[in-house]
Amino acid sequence: MDSKSTKASPILTDPTPINKSRLGIYSSLLPYSQSGPSFSTSMLTIPRKKPTKLDDVRSNGWLDAMKASSPPRKKLLKDSKLEVASDDSNVAYNSWMVKYPSAINSFEQIITCAGDKKIVIFLDYDGTLSPIVDDPDRAFMSADMRSAVRNVAKYFPTAIISGRSRDKVFELVELTELYYAGSHGMDIISPVRDMLSTEHSNCIQSTDQQGKEVNLFQPASEFLPMIEEVFRALVGNTKDIKGAKVENHKFCASVHYRNVEEKSWPTIAQLVHDVLKDYSRLRLTHGRKVLEVRPVIDWDKGRAVEFLLESLGLSNSDDVLPIYIGDDRTDEDAFKVLRACNRGYGILVSSAPKESNAFFSLKDTSEVKEFLESLVYWKEHNAL
Numbered sequence: 095m096d097s098k099s100t101k102a103s104p105i106l107t108d109p110t111p112i113n114k115s116r117l118g119i120y121s122s123l124l125p126y127s128q129s130g131p132s133f134s135t136s137m138l139t140i141p142r143k144k145p146t147k148l149d150d151v152r153s154n155g156w157l158d159a160m161k162a163s164s165p166p167r168k169k170l171l172k173d174s175k176l177e178v179a180s181d182d183s184n185v186a187y188n189s190w191m192v193k194y195p196s197a198i199n200s201f202e203q204i205i206t207c208a209g210d211k212k213i214v215i216f217l218d219y220d221g222t223l224s225p226i227v228d229d230p231d232r233a234f235m236s237a238d239m240r241s242a243v244r245n246v247a248k249y250f251p252t253a254i255i256s257g258r259s260r261d262k263v264f265e266l267v268e269l270t271e272l273y274y275a276g277s278h279g280m281d282i283i284s285p286v287r288d289m290l291s292t293e294h295s296n297c298i299q300s301t302d303q304q305g306k307e308v309n310l311f312q313p314a315s316e317f318l319p320m321i322e323e324v325f326r327a328l329v330g331n332t333k334d335i336k337g338a339k340v341e342n343h344k345f346c347a348s349v350h351y352r353n354v355e356e357k358s359w360p361t362i363a364q365l366v367h368d369v370l371k372d373y374s375r376l377r378l379t380h381g382r383k384v385l386e387v388r389p390v391i392d393w394d395k396g397r398a399v400e401f402l403l404e405s406l407g408l409s410n411s412d413d414v415l416p417i418y419i420g421d422d423r424t425d426e427d428a429f430k431v432l433r434a435c436n437r438g439y440g441i442l443v444s445s446a447p448k449e450s451n452a453f454f455s456l457k458d459t460s461e462v463k464e465f466l467e468s469l470v471y472w473k474e475h476n477a478l
């Protein structure tokens with residue numbers, strides 16, 4: 095393996111105060127700020143409440159984020175009150191779709207805009223290619239979805255960008271014709287390009303499972319032992335919480351609370367917080383009923399999209415139309431990149447209204463499949 099690097103590392107040597115804010119622990123929100131009040135205390139005596147065990151996660155916003163982290167599953171309608179509520183949510187969803195139109199209904203508009211441009215497809219995995227299920231180990235992709243992705247990849251360069259480890263997502267997708275980025279884009283396999291490997295630090299030439307020469311880019315490689323250590327601590331700390339599950343995704347770790355009783359959410363959040371407080375170079379982000387622990391580096395799914403476009407020789411080009419389909423908060427970083435450079439489209443998969451940087455929406459994984467199939471049909475029947 096030949097490691098060449100010249101460009102600055104994306105690793106941020108973050109000073110502690112910034113890390114605290116990244117963790118959501120703003121000093122002004124802490125019950126007992128170390129810095130003290132900015133006005134004279136001789137004028138005013140503020141009675142201070144004794145901190146309780148769960149104050150950290152109540153004050154830093156983790157709990158609110160956890161409650162809002164995934165749309166509730168549809169309940170069976172048993173009475174008329176629920177029917178009214180359902181009608182209301184349909185109205186809310188339909189008016190939300192004015193801002194985020196269906197990518198299926200807007201298909202003509204999308205392909206008109208594509209014109210002769212080269213379409214590049216980026217796909218998230220969980221909630222996009224496989225429906226959200228209770229057990230992350232059983233989030234399988236249907237055979238029809240696999241076939242839709244395989245067909246899309248015949249005509250358009252296609253990459254999967256997942257929060258899971260690259261190996262895990264490859265095991266689930268099983269398609270060798272795609273490019274894969276695991277650990278929220280912190281572990282990327284891309285085609286060999288000499289120019290690229292000298293521009294990015296931590297980019298090395300390697301071989302993939304099929305023995306093909308590839309570029310392996312791992313901007314957070316130095317965090318590997320730290321994530322392993324934190325993973326063990328998280329497993330230990332949460333072992334008595336019924337339903338909790340911790341996954342090691344190589345450059346990040348996930349703590350799932352989907353199967354944990356809601357009354358124990360403050361406890362699990364506090365236990366994760368207790369581990370993280372000793373790691374100022376790690377931060378926490380929120381996914382769908384999952385707390386995600388990741389390095390404080392200037393790298394995310396958006397940067398991964400830019401990197402992959404560059405690896406494919408398709409960056410800075412007006413004849414390229416990237417389309418990114420994803421359902422999660424981490425996908426917003428990719429939507430933002432596409433919106434900021436004013437090319438390509440983010441498509442949010444959501445059955446509930448939520449603010450997004452995407453341009454279009456799809457309701458669920460079956461609509462994702464339909465959209466991918468439409469692209470293939472269009473390519474086979476209309477494109478040159």
Ligand SMILES: O=P(O)(O)OC[C@H]1O[C@H](O[C@H]2O[C@H](CO)[C@@H](O)[C@H](O)[C@H]2O)[C@H](O)[C@@H](O)[C@@H]1O
Nearest residue numbers: 219220226227228230233256257348352382384
């Ligand atoms: O970037 P993604 O490919 O969407 O991965 C994000 C997380 O996905 C998985 O968790 C989510 O899906 C599970 C299976 O449906 C579900 O049980 C869980 O509640 C969801 O959060 C994965 O297990 C996580 O590690 C990923 O970070």
